[in-house]
Amino acid sequence: MREEIRFLLGHEKRSIESIDPTTTVLRYLRETECLTGTKEGCAEGDCGACTVVIGELSDNGITYRAVNSCIQFVPLLDGKQLITVEHLAEEDGALHGVQSAICEQHASQCGFCTPGFVMSMFAQTENAASPDRAELKDVLAGNLCRCTGYGPILDAGEDAVKSKRSGKFLAAEGAVAKTLAAWSDQETVQINGGDKSYYAPATADDLATLYEAHPEAHIICGLTDVGLWVTKMHRTLPTLIYIGAIPELKSIEIEDGFISIAAGVTLSEAHDVLGAHYPDLEELIRRFASLQIRNVATVCGNIANGSPIGDTPPAFIALDAKLVLRRGSARRTIALEDFFIEYGKQDRTSGEFVERVLVPLPDDTDKFGCYKISKRFDQDISATCGAFRLTLEGDAVADIRICFGGMAGTPQRATQAENTLRGGAWTEATVRAAMDAMTQDYTPLTDMRGSADYRMRAAQNLLFRFFLETSENTEHTRVLETPEVAHG
Numbered sequence: 148m149r150e151e152i153r154f155l156l157g158h159e160k161r162s163i164e165s166i167d168p169t170t171t172v173l174r175y176l177r178e179t180e181c182l183t184g185t186k187e188g189c190a191e192g193d194c195g196a197c198t199v200v201i202g203e204l205s206d207n208g209i210t211y212r213a214v215n216s217c218i219q220f221v222p223l224l225d226g227k228q229l230i231t232v233e234h235l236a237e238e239d240g241a242l243h244g245v246q247s248a249i250c251e252q253h254a255s256q257c258g259f260c261t262p263g264f265v266m267s268m269f270a271q272t273e274n275a276a277s278p279d280r281a282e283l284k285d286v287l288a289g290n291l292c293r294c295t296g297y298g299p300i301l302d303a304g305e306d307a308v309k310s311k312r313s314g315k316f317l318a319a320e321g322a323v324a325k326t327l328a329a330w331s332d333q334e335t336v337q338i339n340g341g342d343k344s345y346y347a348p349a350t351a352d353d354l355a356t357l358y359e360a361h362p363e364a365h366i367i368c369g370l371t372d373v374g375l376w377v378t379k380m381h382r383t384l385p386t387l388i389y390i391g392a393i394p395e396l397k398s399i400e401i402e403d404g405f406i407s408i409a410a411g412v413t414l415s416e417a418h419d420v421l422g423a424h425y426p427d428l429e430e431l432i433r434r435f436a437s438l439q440i441r442n443v444a445t446v447c448g449n450i451a452n453g454s455p456i457g458d459t460p461p462a463f464i465a466l467d468a469k470l471v472l473r474r475g476s477a478r479r480t481i482a483l484e485d486f487f488i489e490y491g492k493q494d495r496t497s498g499e500f501v502e503r504v505l506v507p508l509p510d511d512t513d514k515f516g517c518y519k520i521s522k523r524f525d526q527d528i529s530a531t532c533g534a535f536r537l538t539l540e541g542d543a544v545a546d547i548r549i550c551f552g553g554m555a556g557t558p559q560r561a562t563q564a565e566n567t568l569r570g571g572a573w574t575e576a577t578v579r580a581a582m583d584a585m586t587q588d589y590t591p592l593t594d595m596r597g598s599a600d601y602r603m604r605a606a607q608n609l610l611f612r613f614f615l616e617t618s619e620n621t622e623h624t625r626v627l628e629t630p631e632v633a634h635g
Contacts, residue, residue, distance in 0.1 A: 149334040156229050184231055185198075198267055199214060201227050202230060204226075204324055209273075214439050237314060249303045260291060289526060348393060397416075412446055413446070414445070418441070424508060447502075466534075474496060491556075512539070518532070543573070544568045547568050547569060561585050561606075563584040
């Protein structure tokens, strides 16, 4: 067991043996390293002012990911490269291409948010990605600006990503990869700081042993939920177990009719695979949160936290997904919908953790749709999220599964609506009868995201929308990208 964390800060080596494991990367940068270019805006992963880039060893060399440093803990840097806005310029002071583009397009005003925008664009250029303007909007959706306006920023982004990769990061990438590879020792890491302990097991077996010994521990990976417990709720977390360093929990496999997604797989990593089989899941994950969040948040974490408004569980339940739970060497597989018992309570015993989720592959005869309703189109928590899987035999409903989040204390199926539809004709009349039956399925609450009446009417209308999209009609039911107003 190794009792230190090792990482590169820019291209300089760092080694830390003792630290409060809940120290955020943002706080470490500003207070220990005195690198103040990284700003604190919201301290909850929403505004992007604190964006930094993490370089990680991959099959193709180094992969760069933009992340929110305000909700990332320092021990998670082990074996990685941490890059901030201070590291971008060349040794002779020449600006990085992204920085030059920001200057040339006058894409900064007060400057507070600018480092975050720069780092989000930097990750794209260093990954040799060339998104078009619409895709660039998604890349930058997690970076907020209150004064410049997004037009010049997007112009700068378009200029930056067109540039051919060059400079010190390209030149040093081989040496960085060699250093990170040498640090990949497959040892479990333990860090102590005061009365807090942090573990990063190297294998799934090590994780199972640790969690049996410390069932009170919080299992973490992306910290997009737990991070806020520290920054906003000021909670003390005595024991943390990080699963992001376990290779076998980073796998996505197609096996036995399922897409098998292990516990350490991020939403960004699952995006293309799920989208290839279910296009609506691709869009749902894109709208799940910003790229910075998707780069660290895990698919299984969105399930394991038991939230009634998590976006992926309704879709997976509609698809009849399974969950693999592990305690020690014992595993059991349950239907995902059975995992959620009531608000704040899941079918998980002491020392048992979610190892993977199994999403069935689509059947050629099935139709699937899922929809997220939120106050803001991007980067917002759902008021309700609905998902539907339909099997037709001719014009008759052979089977249908309907599930909503945000309508009850857990993600919950609309069984009365399903029973109304099953066996009947897939027509507007039967669908409207099922919409009425949904009032027997749910008693939604009123809160800041929507009233009970709004939620019910929205859920009913989503069923009708699914009917329109799976019937012969010419109605436009999707929000389309509108042409931009020309500058000038």
